Amino acid sequence: MEPRELKPKVYWIGAIDWDRRLFDALIPLPDGTSYNAYLVHGSHKVALIDAVDPPMTDVLMAYLEDIPAIDYVIANHAEQDHSGSISCVLDKYPNAKVITTPKGKDMLTALLLIPEDSFITVSDGETLSLGDKTLEFIHAPWVHWPETMLTYLREDKILFPCDLFGSHLATTDLYVTDGGQVYEASKRYYAEIMMPFRTSIEKHLEKLKGYEIDMIAPSHGPLHDKPSFILEAYRGWVSDPPKNIVVLPYISMHGSTKKMVEYLVGALAQRGVTVKQFDLAVTDIGKLAMALVDAATIVIGTPTVLVGPHPNVAYAAFLANALRPKVKFVSIIGSYGWGSKAVEQLSGMIPNLKVEVLGPVISKGFPEASDFKALDNLANTIAEKHKEHGFA
Numbered sequence: 001m002e003p004r005e006l007k008p009k010v011y012w013i014g015a016i017d018w019d020r021r022l023f024d025a026l027i028p029l030p031d032g033t034s035y036n037a038y039l040v041h042g043s044h045k046v047a048l049i050d051a052v053d054p055p056m057t058d059v060l061m062a063y064l065e066d067i068p069a070i071d072y073v074i075a076n077h078a079e080q081d082h083s084g085s086i087s088c089v090l091d092k093y094p095n096a097k098v099i100t101t102p103k104g105k106d107m108l109t110a111l112l113l114i115p116e117d118s119f120i121t122v123s124d125g126e127t128l129s130l131g132d133k134t135l136e137f138i139h140a141p142w143v144h145w146p147e148t149m150l151t152y153l154r155e156d157k158i159l160f161p162c163d164l165f166g167s168h169l170a171t172t173d174l175y176v177t178d179g180g181q182v183y184e185a186s187k188r189y190y191a192e193i194m195m196p197f198r199t200s201i202e203k204h205l206e207k208l209k210g211y212e213i214d215m216i217a218p219s220h221g222p223l224h225d226k227p228s229f230i231l232e233a234y235r236g237w238v239s240d241p242p243k244n245i246v247v248l249p250y251i252s253m254h255g256s257t258k259k260m261v262e263y264l265v266g267a268l269a270q271r272g273v274t275v276k277q278f279d280l281a282v283t284d285i286g287k288l289a290m291a292l293v294d295a296a297t298i299v300i301g302t303p304t305v306l307v308g309p310h311p312n313v314a315y316a317a318f319l320a321n322a323l324r325p326k327v328k329f330v331s332i333i334g335s336y337g338w339g340s341k342a343v344e345q346l347s348g349m350i351p352n353l354k355v356e357v358l359g360p361v362i363s364k365g366f367p368e369a370s371d372f373k374a375l376d377n378l379a380n381t382i383a384e385k386h387k388e389h390g391f392a
């Protein structure tokens with residue numbers, strides 16, 4: 001593919017990874033991804049903004065074949081999908097300087113063994129002149145690692161935020177054309193990668209209000225030539241109160257827990273609460289993460305395995321705890337044969353969730369009338385709590 005011009009002398013030179021299906025050996029990528037790098041030609045200096053994932057280094061180097069000099073490599077983020085090919089770029093341009101935050105330098109040195117004298121570290125708000133184009137560096141820790149920064153091209157009003165505002169979406173569309181598809185991919189990306197840092201992101205969004213932004217050029221997925229689309233989506237995801245939604249991940253081995261789940265889902269629906277039910281034996285964890293973005297309550301459904309929760313349920317609880325959604329209430333339902341510590345063990349696995357724990361409903365064997373009554377009470381409590389808090 002040829003370089004694609006965003007503004008005069010500013011080019012996308014990324015790599016599209018159509019077939020990648022897993023990121024960090026953890027995150028499903030149903031629609032592939034891209035690693036967007038950018039080339040900015042000033043009247044005096046040339047800068048490369050971010051690089052690409054190591055397996056796609058050849059794609060980046062092909063773009064650079066006819067570029068005689070690169071003066072600066074802007075490393076917004078040290079994770080290897082954006083930095084892993086920097087060493088190859090430096091092999092071709094040994095005089096180029098890597099521009100990054102002080103923490104970025106530490107991490108790039110450790111991860112890529114880049115020599116000390118190749119770096120120039122920049123402070124928050126510092127600028128770098130390329131001649132007729134000026135880059136401003138905005139420190140923005142925790143989007144997604146502690147060293148991250150955003151780069152703002154002043155004259156063209158383009159923000160290069162690396163991971164922030166990205167989406168794992170392989171497409172030949174340079175800009176967002178299918179808004180529905182990009183919203184879905186961006187929300188999945190936010191849920192899986194950015195949600196644990198929503199408090200930091202809230203502050204960064206406030207800081208960005210001081211910048212005139214015509215275009216957002218992230219390092220994954222299509223670019224935003226209408227930035228309000230993604231800025232407003234992020235404001236809603238990080239700041240808005242949760243909605244009248246229960247997320248219900250569960251496992252059932254012999255049908256008892258499933259019967260309870262089905263009953264509770266019906267009882268909640270009858271009371272006007274939206275429920276998103278996930279059988280963890282078959283669930284795409286990205287879908288589960290997305291559901292957590294807006295949920296007010298999580299109800300975990302588990303049978304008892306060797307006195308504790310089912311391992312798949314423990315994994316889901318670990319994940320929810322790590323993702324730190326803005327959920328306000330948690331409850332546990334499930335079953336056991338001869339004894340269970342599932343409630344105690346699961347409750348101990350979610351210390352990051354600042355939630356009120358609602359009374360669990362645990363059935364010995366297949367649920368009977370008293371268990372269904374307890375599930376009705378739980379549904380009443382959830383519906384009332386949501387109403388009290390104004391979750392709509």
Ligand code: FEO
Pocket residue numbers: 077079080081082144145163220
């Ligand atoms: Fe796309 Fe945190 O790397």
